[in-house]
Amino acid sequence: MKLASTYTKQWAGFDYRFWITLIVLIILSIVGYGYKKKYLYSCPVHTISTRGIYSNNSLVKQSFLINEPVVFRVPDIPHSSVEWFIDDVTKGKADSLLFTFPQAGKFAVKMKLDGKCEYVRIINILPFKHQSLDVNTAGAGSLPDQVIEGNEVFEAGSINYFTTPVIANSYEWQILEVPEYGIKTDQLIGYSIITAGTYTIQLKLNNDSKKVFTKTVRVTAPVVVADIPEEMDVPKPIDVPPGPVDIPANNKDKGNENDKGSGGVKEPPKVRIVLPDNEILSILQLIRDKKKTVADFGESLCDGEKTKVLANDDEVMTLSELVDKLQSKKWALGKRPKVNSVKTVRDNSNGNCVSVLYVNYK
Numbered sequence: 001m002k003l004a005s006t007y008t009k010q011w012a013g014f015d016y017r018f019w020i021t022l023i024v025l026i027i028l029s030i031v032g033y034g035y036k037k038k039y040l041y042s043c044p045v046h047t048i049s050t051r052g053i054y055s056n057n058s059l060v061k062q063s064f065l066i067n068e069p070v071v072f073r074v075p076d077i078p079h080s081s082v083e084w085f086i087d088d089v090t091k092g093k094a095d096s097l098l099f100t101f102p103q104a105g106k107f108a109v110k111m112k113l114d115g116k117c118e119y120v121r122i123i124n125i126l127p128f129k130h131q132s133l134d135v136n137t138a139g140a141g142s143l144p145d146q147v148i149e150g151n152e153v154f155e156a157g158s159i160n161y162f163t164t165p166v167i168a169n170s171y172e173w174q175i176l177e178v179p180e181y182g183i184k185t186d187q188l189i190g191y192s193i194i195t196a197g198t199y200t201i202q203l204k205l206n207n208d209s210k211k212v213f214t215k216t217v218r219v220t221a222p223v224v225v226a227d228i229p230e231e232m233d234v235p236k237p238i239d240v241p242p243g244p245v246d247i248p249a250n251n252k253d254k255g256n257e258n259d260k261g262s263g264g265v266k267e268p269p270k271v272r273i274v275l276p277d278n279e280i281l282s283i284l285q286l287i288r289d290k291k292k293t294v295a296d297f298g299e300s301l302c303d304g305e306k307t308k309v310l311a312n313d314d315e316v317m318t319l320s321e322l323v324d325k326l327q328s329k330k331w332a333l334g335k336r337p338k339v340n341s342v343k344t345v346r347d348n349s350n351g352n353c354v355s356v357l358y359v360n361y362k
Contacts, residue, residue, distance in 0.1 A: 043117035046074045048109060050123060063124040064101070065163060067188040069314075072097040072109055074119070085110040101125045134167040135205050148203050148215040156196050156219050157308060159316060163188040164203060168211075172204040176214075180345055182358075192310050194345065194356050196221040273299040274352050281342040284359070288326040288336050294319060302353040309357045322359060337361045 011019060051071045052064045064070050072084065073096035083090065084097040086109055091097055101107065104127035111119045150162035162173065164187060173184040177199050181191060193199060196219050205211040275283075275297055286292040294305050301307045305320040317325075326337055338361060345356035 043113070046111075046113075046117075046119055048072055048074055048111055048119055048121040050109075050121065063126050065126055065161060065188060066104055067100055067102065067163065067186070068161070069098055069100050070123070072099070072111070072121070074111065081114045083112045083115075085112070135211065136167075136169065146215070147213040148201055150201070150215065151217070152215070153218045153220060155222055157192060157194050157222055159190045159192045159310075159314075161188060161190045162201055162203075162215070164213075166205060168205040170206055172207065174202050176200040176202055178345065180343065182343060190313070192308075192316065192356070193219045194308060195219070195347070273297070274346075275300045277342050277344050280344065280354070280357075281339060284326065284339045284342065287323055288339065290327060294323060300354055302347055302350055302355045307354060307357060309359055311359045311361060313360075319357065322357075326361065 049072070050064075052068050074082075081093070082095055083093050085091060086099065086107055088108075088110070091099060097109075097111075099109075104125045106122055106124050109121045109123060113119070147164050147166055148162055149164060151160050154160045164171070171185055171187055171189075173189050175181050175191060175193070177197075178193070181193075184191075191201075198216060198218050201215045201217060203213045203215075205213075280297065280300070283292055283297050287294065287296075294301075298304050301319070305318065305323075307319040309315075309317050309319055309322045311317060311322060311325075326339065328336065339359060340362060341360045343358040344354045345358070346352045347355045
């Protein structure tokens with residue numbers, strides 16, 4: 001009896017053998033969980049998306065320009081720990097990465113999630129068409145024939161880039177025919193011209209009037225393709241033999257009157273309410289606070305809520321989409337974004353209505 005009681009001692013109402021077994025199971029569970037976490041962790045499927053600020057469809061996929069800001073991100077990522085690397089050099093921790101490549105070549109962009117899962121994307125940075133040259137050390141005669149690089153023909157409404165291989169202390173870009181587009185001061189810039197025609201892109205280097213260069217570009221009208229049902233019956237032309245057509249005398253004068261009404265007399269252009277830029281800025285602030293609507297200055301807009309907007313130099317949207325962003329509360333501390341500046345492009349042939357809004361908001 002004494003020997004049996006030695007192996008049947010109890011604690012808290014349970015035999016010691018129960019507690020020893022429970023402790024062993026807990027230790028094995030912890031070891032197994034650690035092993036699984038370290039060696040058997042399954043990484044979720046993600047793809048790094050890329051977006052250049054000025055690249056268009058004519059560029060090779062996953063190819064961008066020197067000095068072009070490129071955004072890298074992974075949509076709908078649930079992880080809180082995200083770290084970015086470019087060629088194994090740490091570039092920060094954030095849900096997305098905005099980076100500018102100062103030289104041409106191929107680069108490996110890597111994103112690491114939770115310190116375990118790695119995702120890599122190879123991108124190509126295109127070189128300048130002409131050899132890069134420092135204007136501060138080279139003479140004017142040493143500059144390339146085409147100081148300004150960019151498309152010579154492009155569609156109205158699209159964002160197109162212009163750059164230069166010349167290294168300078170300062171850059172001043174402008175479109176001579178539409179000075180209201182403003183002056184841009186980066187080595188790589190983008191413009192969205194909304195009216196078809198011929199334009200002159202001017203670049204001044206180092207604020208020197210002797211180092212001014214121009215490039216002529218042609219902007220074409222957007223191509224609109226109508227959708228025609230495949231089974232639609234197209235009526236065939238009827239062959240009518242030529243011959244004189246008798247017009248009753250009573251209808252001759254009526255015909256002339258109709259001609260005057262439709263083609264002879266042009267309808268007067270629509271009267272627009274021309275609002276200055278600062279007043280449009282004030283209205284947008286009130287729209288942000290839901291105290292006004294687009295209808296309150298709709299007569300000043302060429303296309304109403306569909307008026308084209310270029311926001312923060314890289315976001316192309318309609319005025320309706322801009323209003324949605326201004327009225328949202330997805331910003332810091334639940335506040336709505338603030339409109340800082342507004343510039344307009346107006347259509348002189350349509351009562352000086354606003355055809356494009358350049359908006360900066362934050």
